[in-house]
Amino acid sequence: MRAKIFGVFMLCMAASLSGGAAKAQQNAQGASQQQDAHPSLPPGAGRDTLVKVCSQCHAPENVIANRQDRQGWENTLTKMSDYGAVASDDQFSAILEYLVKNFSLAPGGPVNVNKATSAELQSGLKLTDKQADAVVAYREKNGDFKSLDDLKKVPELDPKQLDAEKSGIVF
Ligand code: HEC
Known part of the structure; x- marks a missing residue:
């Protein structure tokens, strides 16, 4: 578990695009108001909650490396909650809706x-x-x-x- 978090941390440091660990740290402290700190996250309901909740252990950019369907995102959120992600049910729902809306697998097929x-x-x-x-x-x-x-x-x-x-x- 510690090793895994460390792995994510290294990943996040390697992702120079995300601005590295310093920025992740900053976000973890809730400084999520600058809209352009995460250009890969489109604006919309749930975005700020995601940045706040999901930056505690890894860059939010890691979160969206892979698109998933709703079931996939639900499973991911359950997994993150098991890892120790702390959020209210309402916050988890807001994050889920944001992810489904913006980072789903192609809904229209091919x-x-x-x-x-x-x-x-x-x-x-x-x-x-x-x-x-x-x-x-x-x-x-x-x-x-x-x-x-x-x-x-x-x-x-x-x-x-x-x-x-x-x-x-x-x-
Ligand atoms: C308490 C720490 C913690 C928080 C907070 C956290 N995660 Fe994670 N996350 C992890 C760890 C640890 C991994 C690496 C898991 C692995 O390697 O199996 C990970 C990996 C991921 C991955 C990569 C794929 C996977 O399933 O392993 C995704 C996607 C992800 N997290 C999404 C999120 C989302 C969305 C949130 C916000 C709701 C979030 N994480 C919040 C600890 C956290």
């Missing part, structure tokens, strides 16, 4: 890579915003993708990741 917006590519195919923007730019320049191999030509994309997601990709 993603059409020729039509999806950058945001849809991000949520549906777990792309970073840079990767999703690159897909849109490539498509605008070269026309529609016709196959997975076509899509792999976008230099920012990871072919292995695409293979893993291919059941969720349509053209």
